[in-house]
Amino acid sequence: MINNDNDRVVFFDIDGTLLDTSNFAETARKAAIGLMVDNGLPLDKDEAYGVLKTIIREKGSNYNKHFNILTQVVLGHEDPMLVALGMVTYHNVKMALLRPFAETIDTLIYLKSRGYRLAVISNGITIKQWEKLVRLNVYSFFDAVITSEEVGKEKPDNLIYDVALRKMRGNPEKSVMIGNKLKEDGLGAVNAGMSAILVNSDVTEEDREFIKKNKLDIKIIENIGDVDTIL
Numbered sequence: 495m496i497n498n499d500n501d502r503v504v505f506f507d508i509d510g511t512l513l514d515t516s517n518f519a520e521t522a523r524k525a526a527i528g529l530m531v532d533n534g535l536p537l538d539k540d541e542a543y544g545v546l547k548t549i550i551r552e553k554g555s556n557y558n559k560h561f562n563i564l565t566q567v568v569l570g571h572e573d574p575m576l577v578a579l580g581m582v583t584y585h586n587v588k589m590a591l592l593r594p595f596a597e598t599i600d601t602l603i604y605l606k607s608r609g610y611r612l613a614v615i616s617n618g619i620t621i622k623q624w625e626k627l628v629r630l631n632v633y634s635f636f637d638a639v640i641t642s643e644e645v646g647k648e649k650p651d652n653l654i655y656d657v658a659l660r661k662m663r664g665n666p667e668k669s670v671m672i673g674n675k676l677k678e679d680g681l682g683a684v685n686a687g688m689s690a691i692l693v694n695s696d697v698t699e700e701d702r703e704f705i706k707k708n709k710l711d712i713k714i715i716e717n718i719g720d721v722d723t724i725l
């Protein structure tokens with residue numbers, strides 16, 4: 495006998511949804527720059543931060559040699575000690591700031607108790623996204639993490655949602671995407687036939703009108719703890 499409930503899946507975005515990432519990277523980068531300048535990088539801290547931001551814009555945030563390039567640009571050659579100092583400081587500060595929203599864990603427990611299976615759909619690198627779930631100690635709630643790295647397309651592309659639904663054997667009509675971005679998480683999910691819930695979102699009045707006018711199955715809540723008012 496097939497268990498009909500087994501095809502109800504709640505998919506989560508990670509950054510800004512499960513995980514409070516506000517100012518997170520910026521704080522870590524500034525701490526890294528501070529130590530690099532204190533140890534001989536010949537710029538003032540604001541200038542150095544500006545150069546780093548340009549490098550990140552050009553190379554993308556998932557590139558892993560931003561600090562190497564920073565020393566090359568400023569000194570004309572790579573300085574391994576300064577690069578190491580930057581990398582370690584960045585990493586340590588980021589890890590120290592990594593935290594779930596206050597009601598994340600209660601919500602995951604609640605959804606499990608309601609019989610939902612849980613997975614992640616994320617634009618990012620697979621191991622890095624699992625790393626966040628492991629560090630937050632919530633990895634055991636999730637059956638799968640589907641990433642843009644694995645699929646080759648980013649949210650809101652239909653393919654990443656289709657792959658995720660197939661992998662989880664989810665019924666789109668009974669499955670939900672919870673995220674913080676209207677386009678990536680909300681529209682991506684409804685285009686794949688699912689409903690969506692937006693949390694911690696910066697949706698505008700216009701966005702709300704757009705959702706209403708097009709009768710999109712997207713609900714907006716303040717806090718991840720309010721998921722229990724819908725599911």
Ligand SMILES: [Mg+2]
Pocket residue numbers: 507508509510511673674675
């Ligand atoms: Mg997000």
